[in-house]
Amino acid sequence: MSVQVNIPESVFHLPRPQLGRQVLETVALEGYRSGQLSVFQIREMLGFESRFEVHEFLAEHGIPWVDYPLEDLERERVELKELLDQ
Secondary structure (H helix, E strand, C coil), X not given: CCCCCCCCCCCCCCCHHHHHHXXXXXXXXXXXXXXXXXXXXXXXXXXXXCHHHHHHHHHHCCCCCCCCCHHHHHHHHXXXXXXXXX
């Protein structure tokens, strides 16, 4: 799908190719933050060759990429405490 967006040139001070990429990356980041885009979808959208490139991209923008439920974290915390107490 192709989407055309008209942005006044006075708003951004980047060359057109960089501006297009910047807008695409912003959409990808916000889509991931909101849960609308997966790592796989971002990979396709931005042309990354591996999920590790997506993880690096997200990390560069301060977004944790690990979908780690709180219940799993708590279970592993309890298990680790039990191991350390032995």
